[in-house]
Amino acid sequence: MANSPVTTSEDSSGLMAKAIKEGLFAGLLAFGMFLLYVGIETYQNIDNKLVWRTRWGLLAIFVIASALGRFLVVGFIKPHIDRRKLAKAKAGIPEISSEKGFFHTHFLKIALVALVLYPPLAIMLSGVQGSLKFVDNFGIQILIYVMLAWGLNVVVGLAGLLDLGYVAFYAVGAYSYALLSDQFGLSFWILLPLAGILAAFWGIILGFPVLRLRGDYLAIVTLAFGEIIRLVLMNWTEVTGGTAGISGIAKASVFGIYSFDVGAPNNFAKAFGLPMSSAYYKIFLFYVILGLCMLTAYVTMKLRRMPIGRAWEALREDEIACRSLGIDTVKTKLTAFAIGAMFGGFAGSFFAARQGFVSPESFVFLESAVILAVVVLGGMGSLTGIAVAAIVMVGGTELLREMEFLKHVFGDDFTPELYRMLIFGLAMVVVMLFKPRGFVGSREPTAFLKERKAVSGSFTKEGHG
Amino acid sequence: MEYFIQQLLNGLTLGSIYGLVAIGYTMVYGIIGMINFAHGDIFMLGGFAALIVFLILTTFLAGIPVALALLVMLIVAMLVTSLWNWTIERVAYRPLRGSFRLAPLITAIGMSIVLSNFIQVTQGPRNKPIPPLVNDVYHFGDVTISLKQILIVLVTSVLLFVFWYIVNKTPLGRAQRATEQDRKMAALLGVDVDRTISITFIMGAALAAVAGSMYLMYYGVASFADGFIPGVKAFTAAVLGGIGSLPGAVLGGLLIGLIESLWSAYFSIAYKDVATFAILAFVLIFKPTGILGRPEVEKV
Numbered sequence: 001m002a003n004s005p006v007t008t009s010e011d012s013s014g015l016m017a018k019a020i021k022e023g024l025f026a027g028l029l030a031f032g033m034f035l036l037y038v039g040i041e042t043y044q045n046i047d048n049k050l051v052w053r054t055r056w057g058l059l060a061i062f063v064i065a066s067a068l069g070r071f072l073v074v075g076f077i078k079p080h081i082d083r084r085k086l087a088k089a090k091a092g093i094p095e096i097s098s099e100k101g102f103f104h105t106h107f108l109k110i111a112l113v114a115l116v117l118y119p120p121l122a123i124m125l126s127g128v129q130g131s132l133k134f135v136d137n138f139g140i141q142i143l144i145y146v147m148l149a150w151g152l153n154v155v156v157g158l159a160g161l162l163d164l165g166y167v168a169f170y171a172v173g174a175y176s177y178a179l180l181s182d183q184f185g186l187s188f189w190i191l192l193p194l195a196g197i198l199a200a201f202w203g204i205i206l207g208f209p210v211l212r213l214r215g216d217y218l219a220i221v222t223l224a225f226g227e228i229i230r231l232v233l234m235n236w237t238e239v240t241g242g243t244a245g246i247s248g249i250a251k252a253s254v255f256g257i258y259s260f261d262v263g264a265p266n267n268f269a270k271a272f273g274l275p276m277s278s279a280y281y282k283i284f285l286f287y288v289i290l291g292l293c294m295l296t297a298y299v300t301m302k303l304r305r306m307p308i309g310r311a312w313e314a315l316r317e318d319e320i321a322c323r324s325l326g327i328d329t330v331k332t333k334l335t336a337f338a339i340g341a342m343f344g345g346f347a348g349s350f351f352a353a354r355q356g357f358v359s360p361e362s363f364v365f366l367e368s369a370v371i372l373a374v375v376v377l378g379g380m381g382s383l384t385g386i387a388v389a390a391i392v393m394v395g396g397t398e399l400l401r402e403m404e405f406l407k408h409v410f411g412d413d414f415t416p417e418l419y420r421m422l423i424f425g426l427a428m429v430v431v432m433l434f435k436p437r438g439f440v441g442s443r444e445p446t447a448f449l450k451e452r453k454a455v456s457g458s459f460t461k462e463g464h465g
Numbered sequence: 466m467e468y469f470i471q472q473l474l475n476g477l478t479l480g481s482i483y484g485l486v487a488i489g490y491t492m493v494y495g496i497i498g499m500i501n502f503a504h505g506d507i508f509m510l511g512g513f514a515a516l517i518v519f520l521i522l523t524t525f526l527a528g529i530p531v532a533l534a535l536l537v538m539l540i541v542a543m544l545v546t547s548l549w550n551w552t553i554e555r556v557a558y559r560p561l562r563g564s565f566r567l568a569p570l571i572t573a574i575g576m577s578i579v580l581s582n583f584i585q586v587t588q589g590p591r592n593k594p595i596p597p598l599v600n601d602v603y604h605f606g607d608v609t610i611s612l613k614q615i616l617i618v619l620v621t622s623v624l625l626f627v628f629w630y631i632v633n634k635t636p637l638g639r640a641q642r643a644t645e646q647d648r649k650m651a652a653l654l655g656v657d658v659d660r661t662i663s664i665t666f667i668m669g670a671a672l673a674a675v676a677g678s679m680y681l682m683y684y685g686v687a688s689f690a691d692g693f694i695p696g697v698k699a700f701t702a703a704v705l706g707g708i709g710s711l712p713g714a715v716l717g718g719l720l721i722g723l724i725e726s727l728w729s730a731y732f733s734i735a736y737k738d739v740a741t742f743a744i745l746a747f748v749l750i751f752k753p754t755g756i757l758g759r760p761e762v763e764k765v
Contacts, residue, residue: 033545037588042520051520212753216498228742235736376571422583425576436561
């Protein structure tokens with residue numbers, strides 16, 4: 001840092017003036033933006049008539065925070081970052097460091113062991129009943145998103161087909177399980193693969209007409225398909241139960257040996273002489289979804305090394321070149337859709353078994369957006385990055401549910417849950433702005449000449465469909 | 466027959482609103498090639514601004530003429546949403562220009578989530594009903610036309626003419642068209658590209674605000690979740706008409722409005738959105754450039 005040029009006092013006074021000016025401008029802008037929405041509150045009075053009252057204090061906080069934030073960014077944070085960048089560029093540190101620590105090389109094994117040990121650890125720390133929260137809200141919830149994001153990664157990250165309606169396949173899987181177990185009494189372990197196959201089938205049906213479409217057009221048609229499936233589920237009341245959904249879906253069993261139904265003679269807790277608790281079912285489900293995630297990761301990694309995986313990545317980089325080399329783009333795209341959809345179907349049937357209840361509410365566009373956000377924020381194509389993104393984004397917002405102590409700070413009518421999606425959206429924007437290539441912006445190439453070198457994300461193109 | 470004409474009129478009104486929102490999508494897509502997912506929520510913000518202004522006006526100036534009140538609502542809504550869209554472009558989209566294409570799409574989806582949740586948090590999750598502003602209704606045989614509908618179609622037509630004029634006849638419009646064709650070349654020839662893009666966002670937001678205010682006037686209710694479905698339908702309209710084309714957006718909007726009202730009149734109300742989306746899919750599959758769009762040349 002010593003040899004980096006130090007800004008002269010003249011520069012810094014100019015900088016201060018600029019910072020103050022920009023800060024004032026930001027404050028003014030915030031005043032204009034928030035005056036109506038924050039400064040005024042509309043609510044219904046006792047006569048059910050819409051009335052309003054002012055919230056000047058809150059408005060002042062918003063305006064001052066914006067002004068101060070902008071002032072600090074322009075005056076202090078940005079110059080600091082610039083100086084650091086300059087120093088880094090002078091020192092000549094390469095963007096991608098090739099040395100890897102123990103943690104880095106054994107990351108997969110460490111992560112897997114940690115995940116396997118997670119439920120027992122949760123029980124040890126907070127008791128059987130207390131572990132429910134950790135295993136269910138954090139463990140299972142995050143792993144479902146990991147699995148969905150890995151599944152979508154096949155379509156978006158590997159084949160470069162932008163799919164905004166992925167939640168449709170999740171819905172197909174969930175409803176397949178719910179309806180088939182309800183109507184025919186089939187067990188989870190038969191219906192899990194069946195739901196995957198049905199979803200894959202739908203992937204092909206929906207994929208076939210959109211083969212000719214590229215980029216944003218593909219995105220919007222997949223969004224339309226996703227909405228169509230949700231609307232049909234919502235309105236086809238005779239079969240799907242409409243907006244009320246289907247409840248009382250059968251639980252999964254330990255391969256038919258032990259059941260988790262309270263009344264069943266082979267109840268898991270009874271068989272082992274344990275006190276009754278719903279925690280065992282959740283812990284069992286945790287291992288099921290962990291297994292499903294491992295399967296997804298394994299299949300994805302294997303496929304990437306097979307001709308079809310190579311074809312996907314070639315398709316992502318350049319479709320025209322792909323076709324001129326004789327790759328069957330129809331087959332390539334359809335397999336990507338089908339395999340991505342299959343994983344979505346698995347996750348869906350798992351979701352139905354876990355909730356015991358499905359309704360169209362769970363399959364709105366927002367879910368597709370969240371899954372896509374996890375894929376992109378993780379760094380498309382990188383399984384580790386996606387898992388990290390799922391933990392940060394989904395785990396982070398789940399954490400907000402737990403922040404009861406905030407009630408003591410902000411008063412009793414403060415509900416942190418209300419801010420969950422607001423913060424999720426802000427996080428999406430902020431992460432994208434600072435790391436447009438995602439958390440893990442480098443990839444390991446599957447094909448190489450002599451040695452495997454990490455490729456910076458900036459060198460790999462995203463798909464155009 | 467009267468029933469048909471009635472539905473035609475309803476569809477036309479709805480279609481005008483979709484058309485106005487669709488112009489914002491199509492202009493932004495044309496100029497920087499991104500789907501501005503937050504545009505539907507800008508439309509919702511416009512509706513809320515109009516609602517709040519209406520409440521304030523009726524408290525302080527109880528006897529205010531309706532026309533003046535509407536004008537004030539429209540102008541304030543346009544100003545506020547313009548500020549929002551300008552800021553959003555500045556903060557969330559501009560830094561990512563030149564980055565890979567999915568990045569601004571993700572921030573746009575993020576902004577959409579932020580905006581709808583921001584309104585949910587600050588204004589509450591309940592639907593906000595307002596008393597009807599314009600009540601006059603005219604009868605022509607069995608067909609009824611309300612003044613609301615006439616107003617909506619009229620305002621849309623006037624705004625369309627103004628926008629058509631701006632884009633086709635003014636230096637600003639020339640700069641926009643130049644930026645749309647080739648951003649780098651336009652910059653080399655002295656077009657302030659950043660400013661042009663900012664103005665495009667402002668124009669889109671202003672139109673969305675008008676649409677939002679009229680949506681509020683037409684249905685008499687505003688909700689934080691109102692951004693998504695009309696937004697997607699307006700985008701559908703933009704694609705249907707051929708994205709990047711201004712008359713296409715309006716044509717698409719009118720078509721979507723007509724399809725929606727005729728479908729709900731003759732088939733089933735529950736599946737009206739399914740019809741819209743299915744038609745979108747069909748059009749894109751068989752004529753991906755839309756009705757008035759120019760075919761994209763594929764270059765290696």
